[in-house]
Structures are given as C-alpha cells and as structure tokens.
Amino acid sequence: MLEITVNDISYQLDVEPDTPLLWVVRDELKLKGTKFGCGMAQCGACTVHLDGVPIRSCVTPVSSVAGRSITTIEGIGEQSENQQTAKLDKKLHVVQQAWIDEQVPQCGYCQSGQVMSAVALLEKNPQPTDDDIDKAMAGNVCRCGMYGRIRTAIHSASAKLAKEIILIPADEKPAEVLVKPTAAEGSFDPTAAEGSINPTIAEGS
Numbered sequence: 001m002l003e004i005t006v007n008d009i010s011y012q013l014d015v016e017p018d019t020p021l022l023w024v025v026r027d028e029l030k031l032k033g034t035k036f037g038c039g040m041a042q043c044g045a046c047t048v049h050l051d052g053v054p055i056r057s058c059v060t061p062v063s064s065v066a067g068r069s070i071t072t073i074e075g076i077g078e079q080s081e082n083q084q085t086a087k088l089d090k091k092l093h094v095v096q097q098a099w100i101d102e103q104v105p106q107c108g109y110c111q112s113g114q115v116m117s118a119v120a121l122l123e124k125n126p127q128p129t130d131d132d133i134d135k136a137m138a139g140n141v142c143r144c145g146m147y148g149r150i151r152t153a154i155h156s157a158s159a160k161l162a163k164e165i166i167l168i169p170a171d172e173k174p175a176e177v178l179v180k181p182t183a184a185e186g187s188f189d190p191t192a193a194e195g196s197i198n199p200t201i202a203e204g205s
C-alpha cells in the first residue's frame with residue numbers, strides 16, 4: 001500500500017510502485033483534468049505540482065511521491081462550504097479566470113498543463129517579464145499555437161494578483177507580502193471530468 005496526498009486528500013493505493021503518477025491521478029483517482037500527451041516528458045500536458053513545483057506526472061513513479069503533496073488542476077481553485085445550501089462553492093484560480101477572459105484555449109487539450117505551469121510561475125515570480133514567461137512555459141507545447149494568448153493571460157493574472165497584494169504594516173514582523181489568490185466567478189468547472197478549460201470549445205482528443 002502506498003499513501004499519497006492529492007489536493008489535500010490522502011489516499012491509500014494498491015498499485016505497483018513504478019506506476020506513473022499520471023495513471024494514478026486519472027485512472028485510480030478519476031481526476032481527468034490532467035492529460036496524457038507524449039508520455040515522455042516532452043509536452044507538458046500532464047503537468048501537476050509536487051510540493052508546489054511543476055512536474056511531468058507521466059514519467060514520475062508514484063512511489064517517488066509517497067508522503068508528499070500533489071496538486072492537480074482540480075485543486076488550484078478555492079472551495080468553501082455554503083452554509084445555506086450545504087454545498088461546496090467553488091471559485092476559479094485567478095489564472096483560470098485569466099485563461100477564460102483572454103480566450104486562451106483552442107482545442108483545450110494542452111491547457112491544463114499550461115495553467116499548472118503558469119500558476120507555479122506566478123507563485124515564484126508574481127511579476128514575470130515576457131522572457132520569464134517564455135522560459136517558464138517552454139516545456140508546455142501547444143499544438144494550436146496559442147502562445148501569444150498564454151503570455152497575455154499570464155500578464156493579466158499577474159496584474160490582478162498585484163491589485164490583491166496586501167502589504168503588512170512595517171511595524172508587524174515579519175515584513176512580507178501576502179498574495180491573496182482569488183478569482184471572479186466563472187463558468188468553468190475545474191473538477192469536471194475530461195473538462196476543457198473553455199467550456200464553449202470541445203476538447204480535441
């Protein structure tokens with residue numbers, strides 16, 4: 001038995017240790033937002049976060065992530081319990097909302113991985129330059145060639161995050177900057193199985 005934590009939930013899994021994490025995420029946990037592209041760490045479609053760092057889940061043996069924190073596209077937004085309806089209210093991550101606002105996806109297949117890499121970039125570098133973006137996103141291939149819109153959406157998300165920066169007063173220790181990731185309401189359900197980022201565009205394959 002292996003124990004892994006995905007989107008803050010712990011799972012006990014009876015799988016072979018060398019099973020790729022991508023197989024576990026999609027087939028065992030039924031989190032279908034993460035995609036299979038090349039299976040060789042060449043396209044980025046399978047990108048998830050391991051302790052906040054983007055990795056290629058297609059070449060990551062599940063045994064190597066036991067006891068560590070994995071985040072998939074389904075886990076980057078916020079959700080809270082609605083006291084009135086007793087249901088979960090979901091909010092998109094600011095990057096997901098920027099992807100919708102800037103109409104980034106065409107077929108949508110690569111976009112889960114693109115969003116995960118963009119989220120990791122902005123957590124590390126909230127104000128990236130074009131060059132920073134190109135370097136950070138270089139491993140995520142888009143066969144539809146939506147690179148210009150991806151860059152625009154990252155700048156858009158960066159600008160929104162900058163507006164939400166809360167500066168802690170200088171007399172409070174430690175002096176630091178907090179970024180409060182919130183997102184406007186949107187129609188994309190990041191937990192939807194096989195969900196395209198843009199619900200108005202059918203998934204390519």
Ligand code: FES
Nearest residue numbers: 037038039044058
């Ligand atoms: S499917 Fe993992 S990098 Fe292409």
Ligand code: FES
Nearest residue numbers: 106108142143144
């Ligand atoms: S939108 Fe990127 S592969 Fe189609």
